[in-house]
Amino acid sequence: MVRGQVPAGIVDYFCIWVLLVDDADRADADVERLTQEALRNRKRSSMPMCGCCYGCGEPITGRLFHDADCRDEYERRQSSRGRNGRA
Ligand SMILES: [Zn+2]
Secondary structure, eight states, rough: TTTTTTOHHHHHHHHHHHHHHHHHHHHHHHHHHHHHHHHHHHHHHTTTOOOOOOOTBOSSSSSSSSSSSHHHHHHHHHHHHHHHHHO
């Protein structure tokens, strides 16, 4: 260690502190995003596979939707039902 430098231990401690603070900020955003994502996924994965695409109603095996378009279509329908509905 070169004489006159800040002791390595202090630098390490400071770096760790900065990293922790930085992580904490990031973590907040991540948790928020991941929670939303997990909720969406849980809702979706709780849907039984009915043999038909939830989006367009065409037969499908092993999946809920053919593709992103069908999924969007389904989610649009769900959210409009939620807005108008109470049913
Ligand atoms: Zn479809």
